[in-house]
Each structure stands twice: as structure tokens, then as C-alpha cells.
Amino acid sequence: MPIALPRCRAAALSALLLVAVGLAGCAPAPKPFARPGLPPAGERIRTEIGDSNPWTSLRVANDPDNFHFALISDRTGGARPGIFEDGLRKLNLLGPEFVLYAGDLIEGKTEDRTKLDEEWDEATKLLATLEMPLFLIPGNHDITNPVMARKWNELFGRPYYHFTYRGVLFLMLDTEDGAKAHIGPDQIDYAAQALAKNRSARWTFVVLHEPLWLETKPTGWEKIEALLGKRPYTVFAGHDHSYMEYNRNGHKYIRTGTLGGASGLAGPAAGEFDEIVWITMQPDGPRIANLALDGILPDDFLTEAVAKLGEGLRGGAFLQADPLLVDGDTFDGREVAVHLANPADLPLKFRGAFQDHPDIVAAPKTLEKVVPPRGTETLKVRLDTRGPMALKDAPPLELRWTAAYEPPGRPALQARGSQSLAPEKVLVCTRRDGPVVVDGKLDEWKDLPFACTEPAQVRGDAKAWRGQSDGSFRFAVQYDARFLYIAIDVTDDALVLDPTKSVWDQDGLEVRVDARPDPARSAGRGKDEGKDFVMVGLSPGRTEAEMVRFEPSQWPEGTLAACVKTDKGWSAEIAIPVAYLDEKQGGAWKEFRLNIALDDVDSPTGKGQQLWWRPDWRGAMNYAGSGTFRK
Numbered sequence: 001m002p003i004a005l006p007r008c009r010a011a012a013l014s015a016l017l018l019v020a021v022g023l024a025g026c027a028p029a030p031k032p033f034a035r036p037g038l039p040p041a042g043e044r045i046r047t048e049i050g051d052s053n054p055w056t057s058l059r060v061a062n063d064p065d066n067f068h069f070a071l072i073s074d075r076t077g078g079a080r081p082g083i084f085e086d087g088l089r090k091l092n093l094l095g096p097e098f099v100l101y102a103g104d105l106i107e108g109k110t111e112d113r114t115k116l117d118e119e120w121d122e123a124t125k126l127l128a129t130l131e132m133p134l135f136l137i138p139g140n141h142d143i144t145n146p147v148m149a150r151k152w153n154e155l156f157g158r159p160y161y162h163f164t165y166r167g168v169l170f171l172m173l174d175t176e177d178g179a180k181a182h183i184g185p186d187q188i189d190y191a192a193q194a195l196a197k198n199r200s201a202r203w204t205f206v207v208l209h210e211p212l213w214l215e216t217k218p219t220g221w222e223k224i225e226a227l228l229g230k231r232p233y234t235v236f237a238g239h240d241h242s243y244m245e246y247n248r249n250g251h252k253y254i255r256t257g258t259l260g261g262a263s264g265l266a267g268p269a270a271g272e273f274d275e276i277v278w279i280t281m282q283p284d285g286p287r288i289a290n291l292a293l294d295g296i297l298p299d300d301f302l303t304e305a306v307a308k309l310g311e312g313l314r315g316g317a318f319l320q321a322d323p324l325l326v327d328g329d330t331f332d333g334r335e336v337a338v339h340l341a342n343p344a345d346l347p348l349k350f351r352g353a354f355q356d357h358p359d360i361v362a363a364p365k366t367l368e369k370v371v372p373p374r375g376t377e378t379l380k381v382r383l384d385t386r387g388p389m390a391l392k393d394a395p396p397l398e399l400r401w402t403a404a405y406e407p408p409g410r411p412a413l414q415a416r417g418s419q420s421l422a423p424e425k426v427l428v429c430t431r432r433d434g435p436v437v438v439d440g441k442l443d444e445w446k447d448l449p450f451a452c453t454e455p456a457q458v459r460g461d462a463k464a465w466r467g468q469s470d471g472s473f474r475f476a477v478q479y480d481a482r483f484l485y486i487a488i489d490v491t492d493d494a495l496v497l498d499p500t501k502s503v504w505d506q507d508g509l510e511v512r513v514d515a516r517p518d519p520a521r522s523a524g525r526g527k528d529e530g531k532d533f534v535m536v537g538l539s540p541g542r543t544e545a546e547m548v549r550f551e552p553s554q555w556p557e558g559t560l561a562a563c564v565k566t567d568k569g570w571s572a573e574i575a576i577p578v579a580y581l582d583e584k585q586g587g588a589w590k591e592f593r594l595n596i597a598l599d600d601v602d603s604p605t606g607k608g609q610q611l612w613w614r615p616d617w618r619g620a621m622n623y624a625g626s627g628t629f630r631k
Contacts, residue, residue: 063283065166070094071207071277073102073238074261075123076141083260083274083293085126090296091276092131099132100170102238102256103139103209111147120155135163135172139209139239143176160187162194168281169194169201173224175210175237183212183220192227203285204233211237211255213248234286236277243271243290254288268292294411301410309344309405313415315525316620318342318371319350319401323522323625324423330388331423333360338379338419342371344405352401352419354381359389360397367399389423396420396623420615420623429592429629432478436485438573440540440564445487448474452596452613457621460609464602469493471600471611473509477629483560483575486511488596492569496601499546503537504599504610508548509563509572511536512617514593515584521593522625526617530554533593534580538563540570556580594627 045058070091075084091099106119127134138159143149152159159174171194177184195204206228212221213235225248235253241263246253257263257275266272274293279286312318322337342348348371354362363382371377383397399421404414427450436444453472458465465471468491475488488509498506514524514533529535530551537550540563547563555561556577563572581589595617601608615621 065202065281065283067166067281068096069098069100069279069281070096071100071102071236071256071279072259072275073209073256074104074139074241074258076104076107076139077241077262079107080260080263085129085260087259087274087276087293088126088129090293090298092129093296093298094276094278094291096132096278097165099130099134100172100205100207100236101134101136102207102236103137103175104141104238104261105136105139106142108141108148109144111145113147113151116148116151120151124155135170137172137207137209138174138176140176140180143174144180160190162191162198164198164201166281167200167202169198169204171195171204171206173206173208175208175212175219177220181210181212181215181219183224185220188220188223188227191224195227195231199231201231202283203281204228204231205279205286206233206235208235208237210239211253213246213253232285234288241272243268243273243275252288257290259293297411306407306410306413309346309407310413310415312343313403313405313413314417316401316403316415316417316419317525318348318403319417319419320519320523321399321419321421321624322519323623323628324383324421325426325522325625325628326391326423327426329391329425331385331391331394332388333382333384335380335382336421338367338381338399340369340371340377340379342373342375345373346405346407347372349404349406350401351403352399355398355400357395357397359385359387359394361386362397367401383421391423391425394423396422396621418620420621422623422626424623424625424628426591427477427627427629429477429479429484429631432480432485436480436483436573436575438485438560438562438575440562440571440573442487442489442571442573445476448476448487448489450475450477450613452598452611455611455613457612457615457619458609459597459612459616459619461607462609464607465600465609465611470602471598471609473596473598473611473613475596475613477594479578479631482578484513484578484581484592486513486572486574486576486594486596488572488574489566490569490571490598492598492600494602495540495565495570496604497539497542497546498604499541499548501548503539503548503550504608506539506548506599506601507570507608508537508539508599510550510597510599510610511538511574512595513576515581515589517585518591521591522628524593524617525622526595534559534576536561536574536576538572538574540565540572589631591628591630593625594629 072087105123138152143152160172162171171191174187175181177187212219233251238256240255241258241261243257244255256277257271257273259274264272276291278289278291318341320339324336340350350369352367354365361384367379369377399419402416404412406412434444451474453468471492473488473490478485492507496506512526512533512535514521524532534556538561539548541547558577560575563570581592596613598611599608600611614626
């Protein structure tokens with residue numbers, strides 16, 4: 001019966017049928033593709049051969065009877081947007097000879113002709129993007145009732161058929177033949193004839209939609225299976241949206257995963273993932289590989305531009321919360337702003353959720369925003385407390401976030417992270433009465449009021465830190481007309497010193513001072529020492545001459561630093577010119593931000609720990625304004 005189709009669709013389907021005829025041997029087979037300069041199939045690679053050579057063989061794996069094809073299935077049951085389209089793009093990237101589709105292309109299951117026309121129009125437009133032949137069979141979503149069966153016939157004619165290619169038989173069957181999960185007598189007769197005509201096929205592939213071998217009732221499959229007999233064959237099916245390999249009488253029966261259809265996406269261990277089944281036909285039979293869709297990447301999946309997008313997400317540099325600086329010892333709530341700055345030419349999708357806190361309640365608890373390209377957004381959050389909260393007992397409030405860019409035609413770039421918000425008491429930097437000799441000795445210091453005996457963060461092997469006597473420090477911060485002074489007294493029960501190593505590969509100190517004006521200072525993440533802030537690294541050395549200073553050329557001009565061993569560890573003094581602080585703040589300095597880390601190594605071959613007074617500015621535990629001192 002003639003099929004009336006729109007001209008463009010008819011042309012596309014005619015091309016598909018012509019290819020199928022060619023594969024079946026009813027039209028001249030095209031000549032093998034050859035490129036100038038390549039040896040003919042089976043020929044050895046030509047090169048200079050020595051007594052020993054850096055290769056295993058010169059016989060390339062290009063038997064002319066070998067070929068590759070792919071199989072996909074199941075877009076339906078609630079198609080997830082973009083997944084099937086991504087699969088088609090990746091099939092074009094892989095370039096198999098042809099693709100088999102094991103059914104369920106539309107949601108279907110309706111007698112509404114208008115809806116069916118719309119769904120098939122959408123599906124055939126998607127399939128038109130494939131650059132190689134595609135062979136379809138119907139699934140239960142494609143043919144559920146007589147109206148849908150007529151629509152299939154209008155579009156594609158037969159719901160079952162066969163073709164051959166390079167001595168291999170492909171038997172494409174309809175499991176919705178007159179009823180769900182059924183193969184009728186006419187189709188069984190057709191299969192018997194196709195198998196009889198191709199007794200000498202070197203392999204047979206049978207493609208079904210429903211895995212009928214799992215049914216307990218008669219379906220007609222048992223007769224097909226009997227007809228297959230002892231010939232070498234493999235069976236593929238879809239339908240259940242989960243992968244499983246079965247062995248029946250020495251033959252592989254494979255139920256495939258989905259390509260964009262409904263799925264729990266529990267991963268390969270549960271068979272629930274989006275996939276392309278890749279089959280390589282070889283003389284001894286097929287080799288089957290399951291390609292997880294998210295593991296197939298084009299050559300340009302990571303370019304400099306894409307990498308730059310990813311760098312902008314990782315670490316949450318796009319996100320900054322206002323500091324929660326407090327003058328007293330308690331916090332009783334405040335409104336805080338969370339700022340999002342998108343540096344890219346794509347929209348930034350952001351979602352954050354505040355975690356439960358023993359004392360602080362955030363409203364709203366969940367933040368969600370799409371930041372336009374090159375745009376900024378500010379989200380206001382009210383933080384209330386269940387009564388006055390002592391700062392010394394307050395853990396940080398954690399905002400966990402996800403952020404993503406979706407470059408057209410590429411995998412989404414997504415990152416997860418967290419941002420800490422913590423009330424922070426502004427500390428006082430007092431003026432010195434007497435002079436300081438920067439020699440590492442602390443004779444002229446009356447008091448060291450600040451302590452790191454319970455570190456805010458331990459980096460490295462945290463379990464190896466045994467407490468205050470193992471590694472800790474007290475310090476003081478003062479200033480006069482010329483310098484900002486920092487005095488540090490370190491307790492360390494086992495000094496490990498080596499003048500040939502860096503500060504962090506032995507016992508040492510890392511002192512960071514950020515004197516920029518706000519908001520840059522409070523928002524600083526410690527990424528560019530020497531430019532944004534001062535980083536003074538010191539180790540005492542076994543003698544004064546062996547004292548290690550980390551890159552003193554990057555210190556502000558006139559900076560002094562010294563450290564010496566003591567009975568209980570060692571001590572250090574640092575003097576940073578006030579002129580540097582004034583220059584950074586564009587006038588007489590008022591505030592600065594300080595952090596100190598003790599690098600504690602207990603044996604020459606062991607790994608050390610970093611004991612931080614405030615969380616490392618570079619990490620996720622960092623919070624705005626931590627370690628702020630005011631004149």
C-alpha cells in the first residue's frame with residue numbers, strides 16, 4: 001500500500017530504505033573507504049626494522065570483515081531533557097557503520113492522532129541528525145493500539161524485517177505483535193524464512209524491544225529460539241531501562257540500559273545509566289562494550305575557555321558573604337548579604353542550602369538564583385539566634401552550594417562546595433610603649449594574649465596532632481610609629497629542622513597579613529601572596545645562620561624577621577613597616593587581617609600538620625573577615 005508522507009520525511013525514509021537494501025546485498029556494495037598513503041587492508045605497516053623494536057606487531061587489526069555498529073534503546077517513560085540528543089551527537093562522534101534502535105522512541109500510549117503526530121515529528125527530527133543509517137523496531141510505547149499501529153505503518157511500513165551485512169544477519173522483531181509481549185504466527189513464519197535463507201550467516205543478531213525470554217507465559221519467542229537452533233547468535237532487548245547480561249544455552253542475551261528515558265540512575269552496579277552499546281564484529285564473534293554516555297567526550301570537551309569557566313566555579317570564587325564582625329563577645333543576630341558575581345558569558349545557575357546550626361537560624365534556608373552573564377546578584381539572609389550566643393563557643397554556619405554553567409553542545413560544568421559564615425570578634429591591636437629588637441627573643445614582651453592551643457583547622461594528618469604539647473603557639477600583635485610587630489611563642493616537643501628544605505617541610509611558621517581595604521580584605525582567599533598580602537615564612541634552623549626565610553624578596557621593603565630555639569620549642573618576631581599598611585589602605589591604616597599557621601613535623605621522614613589559628617583563607621572553611629584586628 002503506498003505511504004503518503006511529507007516530501008522531506010519521505011526522502012529521508014527512502015534514503016534509509018535504500019541503505020537497508022544495500023546492506024541486504026540487493027544493491028552493489030560500496031568500495032571500501034581508502035585514503036591515499038594508507039596500506040591496503042591487511043598489509044603490514046612499513047618502517048625500519050631492527051633487532052629490537054618498540055612495538056608488538058605491524059599487522060594492523062583491519063580485517064575487511066570486521067565492522068562496528070551501535071545499539072540504543074528507550075527514550076521514554078519520562079524523557080529527561082537533552083540526554084537522547086546528547087547520545088545522538090556522541091554517536092556521530094563515534095561513527096559506527098550503523099545504529100540499531102530497540103524500541104520506545106515516543107511516549108505514545110494514546111489514540112490522540114494530533115498528539116501522536118507531534119511526538120513522531122519531534123522524534124524524526126531528532127533522528128535526522130544522525131550521520132549513519134538507523135534501523136528501528138517498535139516498542140510498547142510506539143505501538144500500543146490500532147491507531148498507533150497505523151501511524152507506524154504510515155511512517156515506516158513493516159514493524160519487523162531483516163538485513164545482512166558482511167555475512168552477518170540482523171533479525172529485527174516486533175514484540176508488540178497483536179498484543180503486548182507477543183510475537184504472532186505471521187512474524188514467526190517470516191523469521192523462519194529469513195533464518196533459512198541465511199543458514200550460512202557467520203553470526204546472527206536478534207533485536208527485540210521486550211526481553212521475552214524473561215516471560216513465564218508463552219509469547220512466541222520460544223518458537224523463535226527453537227528456530228535459531230545451534231547457529232551462533234546474540235540477542236538484544238530493551239524495555240526495562242536497566243542493563244543485564246544473561247546466558248542461555250551458551251548464548252548471550254543482553255538487556256540494555258536507557259538513553260534518556262526514565263531511570264533511577266543508580267549507576268552501572270545497578271545497571272541504571274545512560275548508555276550506547278558498542279559492538280565490534282570480529283571473525284570469532286562480537287565484542288560488546290557498554291559506553292556510559294557521560295564518559296564519551298569530544299576532542300574539544302576541555303578547551304582553555306571551558307577550563308577557565310570551570311576554574312571560576314571550583315573553590316567558589318564567585319560567591320562571597322559579608323563578614324559578621326562583632327565588637328563584643330556575643331552575637332544576637334544580623335542580616336547578611338550573600339554576593340554572587342558571574343565572570344562568564346553564560347548564565348550561572350546557583351543553589352545553596354544552610355545546614356542546621358545549634359544556635360543560628362537562617363531565613364530563607366534555601367537560596368536559588370540564575371546570575372546573568374557578566375552579572376551580579378545579592379541575596380539577603382536574616383540570621384537569628386536562640387538567645388545571645390557566646391562567640392568563643394560558636395561553630396560556623398555552613399552554606400552548601402552547587403553551581404553550574406551549561407555551554408551549548410557540551411557537558412554541563414558543575415561544582416559543589418560550601419561557604420562558612422561565622423560571627424567574628426574584632427580584635428584590638430594595641431600601641432607599644434617601648435622599643436622592640438627583632439631578634440626572635442621575647443624578653444621585651446609582657447603578655448601574649450592570643451593563643452592557638454585548639455586550632456581552628458588542622459591540615460595534613462590531623463590524627464597525628466597529639467594536642468597542645470605536641471604543637472601550639474601564643475602570640476601578640478602591637479604597633480608603633482614605624483612597625484606592626486608580631487611576636488610568637490611556639491611549643492613543640494620534637495624539633496625537626498633542615499636548612500635545605502622549605503618552611504612547610506620542617507617545623508616552621510607561616511604568617512599572613514592582609515592590609516587591603518574592605519571588602520577585598522575580608523573577602524580575601526589568600527591566593528596571591530606578595531601582591532594582595534604579606535606571607536612571612538620562618539624556621540629557626542639548628543643555628544642562627546641556618547634560619548630559613550621563605551622568599552624574603554617578596555616581603556615589603558624594610559620587613560624584619562627572626563626566630564630562635566627555646567627550651568620548649570622556639571620563638572619568632574616579625575616587624576612589617578607601617579608604611580606598607582598605609583600604602584595598601586590609601587591613608588593611615590585602621591584595620592588588617594591576620595592568620596598564622598604552625599607547620600609541625602615530628603620526624604624527618606614523617607608527614608607534618610598545619611595548625612591554623614583561623615581557618616586557612618584558601619579553603620572551604622574560610623569565612624569572611626576572620627582574624628580582623630583594629631587599631
